[in-house]
Amino acid sequence: MNFRKTTGLILIMLLAAGCGLQFSPSKDPWFAQHYYIMQDFERAAYKSLSQAAKLEFQTLFWEVRTPISKQEFDKRMGYIADNFKKENSRQPWNTDRARVYLLNGRPAEIDSRQNDSWTIQDLGAQRGSGQVVGTDDRSGEDVGGNWAEIWTYPFGQFMLNYVFTFSRPNSWKINTTVFQGNRYVGQFELKNKLETYGIVDESQYKEKLEALKTIK
Numbered sequence: 243m244n245f246r247k248t249t250g251l252i253l254i255m256l257l258a259a260g261c262g263l264q265f266s267p268s269k270d271p272w273f274a275q276h277y278y279i280m281q282d283f284e285r286a287a288y289k290s291l292s293q294a295a296k297l298e299f300q301t302l303f304w305e306v307r308t309p310i311s312k313q314e315f316d317k318r319m320g321y322i323a324d325n326f327k328k329e330n331s332r333q334p335w336n337t338d339r340a341r342v343y344l345l346n347g348r349p350a351e352i353d354s355r356q357n358d359s360w361t362i363q364d365l366g367a368q369r370g371s372g373q374v375v376g377t378d379d380r381s382g383e384d385v386g387g388n389w390a391e392i393w394t395y396p397f398g399q400f401m402l403n404y405v406f407t408f409s410r411p412n413s414w415k416i417n418t419t420v421f422q423g424n425r426y427v428g429q430f431e432l433k434n435k436l437e438t439y440g441i442v443d444e445s446q447y448k449e450k451l452e453a454l455k456t457i458k
Contacts, residue, residue, distance in 0.1 A: 272300055275319065275335050278345050279439040287451045295457035302454070306447045311439050318344050328412050338416040342393065342404050346434050349393035349404075397430045 273288060280288075280303075288299055304312050319335060322343060327334040334340055391414065393404040402424060405417040441447055 271333065272296075274333060276303065278341050279315070279435055281435075281441070283448070284451075287454070291454055292458055295454040298454055298457060299451070302447075302450055306441050306443065306450075307439060308442065314347075314438055315344075318347065329414060337414070339391075339393075339406055339414050342416070345431055345438075346395055347438070350396055350401075351394040353392040353394070355390040355392070395430065397426055397433075400426055402426055402430055 277285065284303070288296060291299060322335050322340045325334075326337050326340045326343075329337045329339075335344065389408045391406045393406070395402045395404075406414040407417055408414055
């Protein structure tokens with residue numbers, strides 16, 4: 243059986259069920275930018291600290307990682323700022339596609355599916371007919387009319403897919419039905435987090451985090 247073709251067919255059939263994941267915290271920009279690359283113990287520690295200690299944490303966070311990790315983070319954040327700002331101009335990193343890109347990097351393949359016959363139910367209702375009316379007006383849409391994107395990543399012998407569906411006027415939401423149904427996604431994301439943003443000496447790091455709790 244061709245795993246890639248079979249998986250792709252299932253993903254396409256499930257596109258209509260898509261909805262977005264919960265976004266990272268939005269009131270703390272630094273925390274929002276780093277939320278998905280942090281370990282669980284780091285998130286818990288950060289939230290328990292005073293404001294002064296949080297500033298110390300932000301410096302320590304990158305000190306315990308390699309310079310290459312920080313360079314890759316900055317590179318990916320630069321791409322996110324340039325390419326996903328139409329979805330969220332204030333926090334482009336706080337979007338579904340940005341989260342996946344920040345964690346996993348550039349996909350091996352992006353398949354854009356085009357909807358050539360746009361329909362708007364509300365327009366027919368406003369005219370009193372209750373009919374679905376087709377329209378070519380895409381003036382309120384900023385992403386070229388693509389109704390779905392499928393991002394493909396290799397993972398061992400498998401090809402993993404993330405499906406994003408378009409919602410007007412300008413947002414892309416990950417299809418949670420597909421995302422949760424892919425048994426290897428969790429392993430894949432954990433692998434990428436550890437390889438790209440791994441901690442050099444975790445035990446020493448945790449000792450330093452304990453010391454930050456004394457800062458008022």
